[in-house]
Amino acid sequence: MVEQVAAAAALADVVRRSRLRLLAFLAAGAQDVAGAEDALADAVRAALEAWPETGVPRQPEAWLLTAARRRLIDAARQRRVRRLAEPILGADGEAVEAAEMPDEFPDERLKLLFVxxxxxxxxxxxxxxxxxxxxxxxxxxxxxxxxxxxxxxxxxxxxxxxxIRDAGIPFEIPRPAxxxxxxxxxxxxxxxxxxxxxxxxxxxxxGRLAQEAVQLGRLLVELMPDEPEAMGLLALMLHGQARQAARRDARGAYVPLSEQDCARWSQPMIGEAERWLDRASRAGRLGTFQLEAAIQSVHARRLRDGRTDWASIALLYEGLVRIAPSAGARVGHAAAIARLHGAAAGWDYLQPLAALGEAGYQPYWALAAELLAELRRGDEAAEAYARAIALSDDPAVREFLRARAARGGVALS
Amino acid sequence: MRYSILIHESPEDFEARTDPAQQAELWDGVGRYLRALHEAGVFVGGAGLQPPATATRLLLRDGRRVIQDGPYPDTKEQLGGLFLIEVPNLDVALEWAGRFPQRPGQVVEVRPTLPGD
Incomplete structure (x- = not known):
């Protein structure tokens, strides 16, 4: 019983630390993600049975790798697809024995990300x-x-x-071009x-799934330490996560960024985001994720001086629109212009984007509603609010928009 | 791995094959492509197909074989030809597919063949 608990704990620890490296190595060898996942799962099951009897092996990763490779070979034989088996078979067609297993195996995680x-x-x-x-x-x-x-x-x-398996998607690091x-x-x-x-x-x-994605972001900067855009992406996600607790009030109602209580933002996460963005900027290769993170960084400064520098935000959005005119960047730009120069100026920027609205882009209608209400164009504002509400999945956001319309004196039908 | 590069064509593309104004350029392009495949040593096989009007279909109806004239009538693009190539992976296959002198109406599809022994 004691052995079983100890072995299971040791196994859980190895799996937590090495799962991805083992999987990536197996998948790259077999050019097959699903097969590698199955083989690794089988190997873990086998370890759960064997380790309480034999004790935890001296090289637990090598043990799992060997067991998983045997299973990959068996599976390949069963499927009678020799192409899959060849790369993982030894010269004589037999599985490599545990004693020959290297302590270190190549890190193939980056290839798996690209796949x-x-x-x-x-x-x-x-x-x-x-x-x-x-x-x-x-x-x-x-x-x-x-x-x-x-x-x-x-x-x-x-x-x-x-x-991935049948179309021959390559497990390779892409060429420079x-x-x-x-x-x-x-x-x-x-x-x-x-x-x-x-x-x-x-x-x-x-609040768990977004956090998992942040883990992916951390892995990217670990595996590609020279890529400023990977750092920009991580900084952007960390800024978003930092505001997690401030997005809802005590009653669970939605709170927009401009009305959030900065005291509820996570300072350590903001600090970490700033460090990544700073490191990214030293590479001297600007990109969209760095610009997006920089916009969030300007918002985060409200924590220090209680104000939002809309001129900087408008400028950053302008840069973003210039290199990548995405829907988000263009509507964000119009919103920043509205804050800076008033609703009429914002509307001038937003109007040419009407096609986004017709395509059902919610942020277009949310901003249009706000600007039209401010411009005292009640009927059009009511229509825009109605469309923004209809396009919102989150009930809290719908409720917020209704309250906002009422506050602006817009009567929704 | 072995891949087929399938060329799906619109009726206009089929007509261009015999249109004096477009013919020469079209066949020159295909010829150059074929030579490049040969020179790279990736060519396994292939064929250009006669227009869909020459097609005959075999169907099974109530267990009996029925012969019908023509291709599937409701699809606009029809198979116009194919190339079989042997390359290491999909990356390389897509690169070769991208080199085909594609016309605006054509759709180029890449599909791995079933592995054989």
Whole structure:
């Protein structure tokens, strides 16, 4: 009994520390994520049975790796796909014995990240792949982020893994010419995982899924220590997380950034975000995630002097719109202009973006409603509020918008 | 790994093959592409297909084979030709697919073939 508890604890510890490195190494060898996951799970089960009897091996990682590789070979044989088995078979076609296992095996985690964000995979499934493959979350944990049933998410994930195996998606570090675009895909998948997690957390009142995405961000800067955009992304997510507690008041009502109580922001997280952004800026390669993080950094300064520097924010948004005119950047720019020069000036910036509104982009309508109310164009404001409310998934946000309309004297039908 | 590069074409693309104004450029492009595949040693096989009007379909109805004229009538793009290539992975396959002299109406699809022994 004592042996069992000790062995299980030792195993849990190895799995926590080494799961991703083991999985990445196995997956790169077999060019198969799903097969590597199954093989590793089998190896862990085998360890749970064997270790209480034999004692915890001297090199527990090597033990798991050997056991998992045997299972990969067996599975490959059973599927009679020799192409898969060849890279993991020894010269004589036999499994490598435990005694020959290296203490250190190559770190293939970065390759696995690039595989999860490979261009030929559906962009919508990449964030979920990151959460599942890289962090080991199960489909039930990820499903809320997609507002979907666990079975649906599980199916989409296994389809993606099947494509990784059968379409020959390479486990390679992208070539220099492709690096910027491929890195961008990895960063975007992680940021989407954060965004999905953030929404799911807001709806469920939890706060765990966004935190998991921040873990992905930490892994990115660990594996790519020279990439300022990876640092920018981490800083951006940390700024978001720092405000977690301030987003709801005591009654659970939604509180917009401009009305948040800064005392409820996490100073340590803001400090960490600032350090990453500072390090990123020293690389001298500006990018969208650094600009987005810099905007949040200006907001965070309200903690120090109680005011928001809208001129700096407008300038940063202008830079963002120039290098990447995304919907978020353009609406954010219009909002900053409105704060700086008044509602009429903001409306001038927002009006040309009407196509975003027609496409159902909620932030467009939320800002339009506010500006039109301020401009005393009541009927149009009412229409904009109605559309913003209809496009909000979060009941707390809908309630906030209704209250805001009432406060601005806008009568909703 | 072995991949097929499938060229799906619109009716206009099929017509361009015999249109004197476009013909030469079209076939030159395909010829150059084919030579590049050969020179790189990745070419396994392939064929250009006659227009869909020449197609005959076999169907099973109530367990009996029925022969019908023509391709699937409700899809606009039809298979116009294919190349089989042998390359290390999808990255390289996509690179080759990207080098095909694609016309605006054409869709180029890359699919791995089933592994054989």
């Amino acid at each position: 999860c964000a490979y261009p030929a995979l559906d962009p919508a499934v990449r964030p979920a792949l990151m959460l599942q493959v890289v962090l080991g979350l199960d489909a039930a944990r990820i499903a809320p982020a997609y507002l979907a049933r666990p079975a649906t998410v599980g199916q989409r994930l296994s389809r993606a893994k099947q494509k 492709e690096w910027p675009a491929r890195l961008r895909a990895v960063l975007e998948a992680v940021y989407a995982a954060y965004g999905h997690g953030w929404e799911a957390d807001a709806l469920s009142g939890g």
